[in-house]
Amino acid sequence: MNPRAFQIQPQDNVATMIDDVQSGAVEISGAAREEISTSEKISHSHKIAVRDIAVNEAVIKFGVRIGHATQAIPRGAWVHLHNLASDLDERSGTLDLHSGAPTDTVYE
Amino acid sequence: MNKNLPTWEGFLRADGRKGIRNLVLVIYTVECAQFVAHAIAHGETDVHVIGFPGCYDNQYAVRLMLALARHPNVGAVLSVGLGCEYTQPGKIAEVVRKSGRPAESFFIQDAGGTSKSIARGKEILSRLRKEISEVKRVPMSLADLTVGCECGGSDGTSGLAGNPVVGAFFDRLVDAGGRAVFEETVEMIGLRNILQSRAANEAARTELAAAYDKAENYCKQVRQFSASPGNFAGGLTTIEEKSMGAFAKGGSRPIQGVIKVAEAPRGPGLWILDSVPDAHFMQFGYTNPNDSEGIMDLISSGAQIVLFVTGRGSVIGSPIAPLIKITGNTQTYQRMIEDMDFNAGRVLTGEISLADAGEELLALVTRIAKGEPAKPELLGHREYFVMYKHQDTPSLTAGCRA
Numbered sequence: 001m002n003p004r005a006f007q008i009q010p011q012d013n014v015a016t017m018i019d020d021v022q023s024g025a026v027e028i029s030g031a032a033r034e035e036i037s038t039s040e041k042i043s044h045s046h047k048i049a050v051r052d053i054a055v056n057e058a059v060i061k062f063g064v065r066i067g068h069a070t071q072a073i074p075r076g077a078w079v080h081l082h083n084l085a086s087d088l089d090e091r092s093g094t095l096d097l098h099s100g101a102p103t104d105t106v107y108e
Numbered sequence: 109m110n111k112n113l114p115t116w117e118g119f120l121r122a123d124g125r126k127g128i129r130n131l132v133l134v135i136y137t138v139e140c141a142q143f144v145a146h147a148i149a150h151g152e153t154d155v156h157v158i159g160f161p162g163c164y165d166n167q168y169a170v171r172l173m174l175a176l177a178r179h180p181n182v183g184a185v186l187s188v189g190l191g192c193e194y195t196q197p198g199k200i201a202e203v204v205r206k207s208g209r210p211a212e213s214f215f216i217q218d219a220g221g222t223s224k225s226i227a228r229g230k231e232i233l234s235r236l237r238k239e240i241s242e243v244k245r246v247p248m249s250l251a252d253l254t255v256g257c258e259c260g261g262s263d264g265t266s267g268l269a270g271n272p273v274v275g276a277f278f279d280r281l282v283d284a285g286g287r288a289v290f291e292e293t294v295e296m297i298g299l300r301n302i303l304q305s306r307a308a309n310e311a312a313r314t315e316l317a318a319a320y321d322k323a324e325n326y327c328k329q330v331r332q333f334s335a336s337p338g339n340f341a342g343g344l345t346t347i348e349e350k351s352m353g354a355f356a357k358g359g360s361r362p363i364q365g366v367i368k369v370a371e372a373p374r375g376p377g378l379w380i381l382d383s384v385p386d387a388h389f390m391q392f393g394y395t396n397p398n399d400s401e402g403i404m405d406l407i408s409s410g411a412q413i414v415l416f417v418t419g420r421g422s423v424i425g426s427p428i429a430p431l432i433k434i435t436g437n438t439q440t441y442q443r444m445i446e447d448m449d450f451n452a453g454r455v456l457t458g459e460i461s462l463a464d465a466g467e468e469l470l471a472l473v474t475r476i477a478k479g480e481p482a483k484p485e486l487l488g489h490r491e492y493f494v495m496y497k498h499q500d501t502p503s504l505t506a507g508c509r510a
Contacts, residue, residue, distance in 0.1 A: 006268055006456055016264045016343065018456045029458075044439060045264030045419065046343035062267065064298070066349035079345065086346035088297060088324070089333040100340025 005048050006030040009063035014047040014079050016061075021048075026076075038076040047079040059084050113284055116478040118248035119183065122208020126252045127180035128412045128477045130243060131156055131428065132236050134186045134229070135173055135200060138163050138193035144216055145188050148229030155233060156427035158404075158492045165194035168369065168497040175370035175408040177204045177211075179428050183240030184210045186232050188225070191217030210239045251285035253477065254373065256381075256406030256414040256429075257357045258291065260399035263342025263419030265453060267353015269436030270417035273452040275359035276466025277415075277473070278378060282361045287373045289409050290357050291381035291402055293323040294334040294395055298348035299355055300324075308362035308377070315366040319382045326384050326395060334396055342420050357417060368501050372410045381409055388498035400424055400493040403431065413476060415469075423447050425489020430482040432472065449483050 003019035007030040015028050020043050026036050028050060042048055047061070053073040058065040067086045070093075073079055081097050094104050118126040132152075136145035136159035149155040158176055160169045177185045177200060185204045187197035197213035204211035212232050219225040257274050259266055278288040296303055300320045307313035327333045333347040344350045364377040373379040383405045384395040396402050399422065406414050407429045414429050416422065419437045421444040435441050438453030450472060454460045460468070476482050 004457075008268065016268055018265070043343065045437065047264065047345065061349055062352040064302070064348070064352055066298075066352065067346040080343070081340060081345055084345045086333070086348060088328070089335070089347045091331060092333065092335060092340065092346065095337065095340055098341070100337035100342075102337065 002027045002035070004029060005036075007032045007050060008061060011060055011063055013049060013051045013053050013060050015050050017042050017044055017046050017048060020044050036076050038078075040076075040078045042078045049073045049075050049077045049079050051075055113250055114474045115247050115249045116474070117245045118252065118477075119180075120244040120246040121180055123178070125180040125410065126246060126248050127182070128248070128479070129181040129430070130154065130183045130240055131181055132184045132186065132233060132240065133158065133177055133182045133428065134188065134233075135159055135177060135197070137187065137189040137195035137197045137200070140190040140193070141188050141216055144222060144225045144229070147222075147226045148186070148188070148233065152230075152233060154237070156490055158427055158494060160195055160494045162195075162496060163193045166496045168499055169494050170195060171370045171501065172404065172408050172494055174200065174203055176404070176428055178207045178209070179407060180410060181412055181428050182209065183243055184236035185212075186229060186236060187211065187213040188229060189213070189215050191215035210236050212236070248477070249284070250281055251376070253281065253413065253473075254287040254289060254409060254411045255281055255473065256289045256291075256403070256409065256411035257417065258399060258402045258406060258414060259295075259354055259357065259417040260402075260424075261336075261342075261418040261420040261422045262339050262344060262350060262353065263437060264344060265436035265456065266417055266419040267350075267356050269452040269455045270419060270434050271353055271356035271436070272462055273436070273450075273455060273465045273469055274357040274415050274417055274434065276462050277469040278357070278359040279361055280466060280470050282359070282376070282378050285376050287376055287410075288359070288378045289367070289373060289381050289406055289411055291383050291405055292334065292354055292396060293319050293380065293382050293384055294327055295347075295351050295354040296320060297324055297327065297333065297351045299351055302355070303363075306358070306363045308364045312363055312365040316363060316380065319366045319380065319384070322382070322386070323384050323395075330394055332394055338420050367409060368499050369405045370408045371501070379409075381405055385497050386500040390496070390498065392495075392497045397495065398493060400426070400491045401495060404492055404494060413473060415473075417452075421447070423484075423489065424491045425484030425487065427490040427492050430476050431484045431489070432476060432482045433484060434469070447483055447487070
């Protein structure tokens, strides 16, 4: 069985992984049923783009805007801190992409 | 009322409210009395501890502790102070006695130090426990329950499965005449219109807009939104995304209004608790500094049970009201099964429908209400957090029958 992802609303342009994927085919379920190919490793609970998203375009999940694309995101790409930013929270853009740990607090 | 709905035996308090546990609460009034308070409770069954660390008192903290001291699950109170601090253990005991509960207090300096205070505390405890063992038992149903919900350690599954299952349960609780309370207005960021569209009436609509605006301004001012490194590592990217997921715990019923910390819901139905500080010259730190603080706030609304939704896994519990752990992440459920009460992740893999999962959660809540311990309760988790804060609030007698 291919790794799975769950899309909440038909108008969403991202879906949430419910398995880990190394690369290759991902089975979308929920509000859409299709197969998407990814060339990236995407972890369980993270988001995969189900459509091409242009720079500054709204990223839609739960049918609502959850922020904007900071670069062009192709269908099948991992969507996270490196290409999606909050419209309100500036600090989250500075966090480590993989661990989420802050990079702006000094430990010395 | 639907005859198929469950009933069980609860503990009747003098104010008419009903508890699902019959506890003695030990309250310390300064950090200097913390060790003695915990030593008094150590090894005792059904004795929980809360306390306030500061020497300078704080109206918010006193109000919160008084609401917890007169919680439906609490039968009696022992308040212990060092003897120097502003917060007065004697006054706490006095207010608790007025609620019809036995309560005592003493200062460690008067008792003559650590060992004598522990011995005196244990002797008082045995007396209080004997008194409350005779409290009247009465039938209880979902209509007598207030259930709170908090989420923490959220990941991408929380908004997809964990919180929606709580939402399905909250709909059932509200339909049965119960009270459902959820908080974290700082995790409703970006949802102003959605929030207002759920208001039961015009007054609730106004309250919700005001609570939302306060939360958004607060986060901007302190430059910290309510998302943790673990949330990001768990696949959540923005506060707007986390908020939509968190809000799913509110189910689909109308929101009756907004209450503040230590206030009880003003009637049955679904309520939002606002724990964000109001403007004050001290400009108290962060709202929701950790999960235990939010859980305390929910318990202070009279919640006899609190649901805790976690995607990544959490090992906290709570004093006074049992905490039920729900995860939408099957991997987390399996990895931390000792701590997890409910696997909502089955909704995502299609093993169970959302409605059936809500029904199963209702059955679990009923079993816990009947006396079965939740996993954090069984493991002995009793974390609490009472902080300095300011909220503009009505007087306790007006706003809270806690």
